[in-house]
Amino acid sequence: MRSHYCGQLNETQVDSQVELCGWVHRRRDHGGVIFIDLRDREGIVQLVFDPDAPESFQTAEQVRSEYVLRVSGRVRRRPAGTVNADLATGRIEVLGIRLAILARSEPLPFQIDEEVEASEEVRLRYRYLDLRRPDMFRRMKLRVDVTRMLRNYLDAQGFLDIETPFLTRATPEGARDYLVPSRTHPGSFFALPQSPQLFKQLLMMSGMDRYYQIVRCFRDEDLRADRQPEFTQVDIEASFIDEEQIMALMEAMIRELFAKVLEEALPAPFPRISHKEALARYGIDRPDLRIPLELVEVSDLMQDVEFKVFAGPARDVAGRVAALRVPSGGELTRGQIDDYTKFVGIYGARGLAYIKVNQIDKGRDGLQSPILKFLPDDTINTLLKRTGAQDGDLIFFGADKARIVNEALGALRVKLGHDLGLVERGWRPVWVTDFPMFEWDEKSAGWSSLHHPFTAPAIDDIAQLEANPGDALSRAYDMVLNGIEIGGGSIRNHRSDVQAGIFRLLGIGDNEAAEKFGFLLEALKYGCPPHGGIAFGLDRLVMLMSGSASIRDVIAFPKTQSAACPLTAAPAAVDAKQLRELGIRLAQPPATGA
């Protein structure tokens, strides 16, 4: 039916007969000559029809946008002066000899490849049309290139692609599960996996040694631009390996990925930063190193100042006072500063103090700020020195609980970086290590895992761990690229006593642990190799690599922010019969509509 893809044609086919199939991208009817841009996934080529071939010319007159055509014709060089430099096939055209309309098309709800993009709402409703756009095809193709390269790498390293169940059991901790009712066990439910975590660990206990899977995961939590209810992980686990070996293997994989797919060189090795240092310098555990701004610790300078807003948090062990120097920030208007104050309010900050640095060699008189009168000279001098302030700068301050200061100034740092055009070009990967094992959860008044409950602690003395859970570090590591966490993993607990101790610390009683994780604790007793792994967010990785603003743009059929599919109108009510078979009765009648 077809001899070439439209986009593959070039001058080497001149004078040869070709057969093409594709969609009518555009049609230009000059009365006596008709041009049709024929599009397939590989590109666009111009067809020409003239009245010398009356049959095909008459058919071409009927053709409309997005009709599906099959054409036989002769490739020829375009006449002088009519070459289109914007088109890959612009030096040639195909003189149409025979033309068949394979399918007609009604006018589309939106135009393909228009510079004015349709709204995402419309694009998702007609996703199959949206995917016809060359931009979207390129993204899907990039995703294919990425997964192929990752598979090749992992295969070459001896990792085995092994499938794990989608119908599994709900786990306490972690995200809300998507549940699937069991017909054969009325009243019981499967859960869709949040990740294949436990299965991949069990595979290590099975002696598979090295496992990987490119696998769908499900989490019933609220959505974001980089979060979908179903998403894809590159899930990896290996036995008899420590964190150094895993990290070396994985950053080599990502380096090779960027080198082969994007022809971009990533640093070797990736820089590393401890969780503690990341919070201190960037206020966040996934720093975007493209932004040159850093938080500066000034708690020690503010403990005895008159200004209570600073002195209070400075003296509080859980508090923090930090500064953020904005180069040339003196140019910010009062209105802009008000907007940034409003911005940090989102993160719970109650204000945003600042000092304008007009002329640094004039000391106090060269500065401008409502808080200046509260600060003694030596505090000001140390502050200026420590922040490296220069004439024309502005220094923002955050003072509150450390968590609020970090989140507010961390987010402000990123926002300022973008607003002021300070974001460096390129790729800045970083490993974040030395995470705390646990964090205190105010709501449940208990410890919870920062990573997940199967992560090994840096010390394997359970008594020591239980004595000071807040100080314990874990053997977890996150790979962060340009401020986005693209992967995270850890060395796991391979001793049942350590694992059981961690469950106790997390407030999971022995009975509950036995019921929910008994199979894991049991498996740990039968010769579990030391093991660890990592999981990459494939969607986020491809989003970054394609320069997309949302993972929806790299998923063929994504959900909206309310976790619905505009194309299929899922989720939807089901027949009463289906519910009866599952032993389910609805507490509320389904909302009627559609």
Added chain:
RNA sequence: GGAGUGGUAGUUCAGCUGGUUAGAAUCCCGGCCUGUCAAGCCGGUGGUCGCGGGUUCGAGUCCCGUCCACUCCGCCA
């Protein structure tokens, strides 16, 4: 659960402080046109102003509620 932005022709948008018959571009339809490539020129069709209520002599515009989309906070081991 919360904050913000948006919802007007098939599509992308404009519509001021409430005031006549809601506009533009594009798409679509018809006509002209033999070298265009976002072809051009002439003409035409196309509207539940998201939905419901309220204020008013009068609502696309103001108020209340609600739905949808997007961004963010919470949430996401």
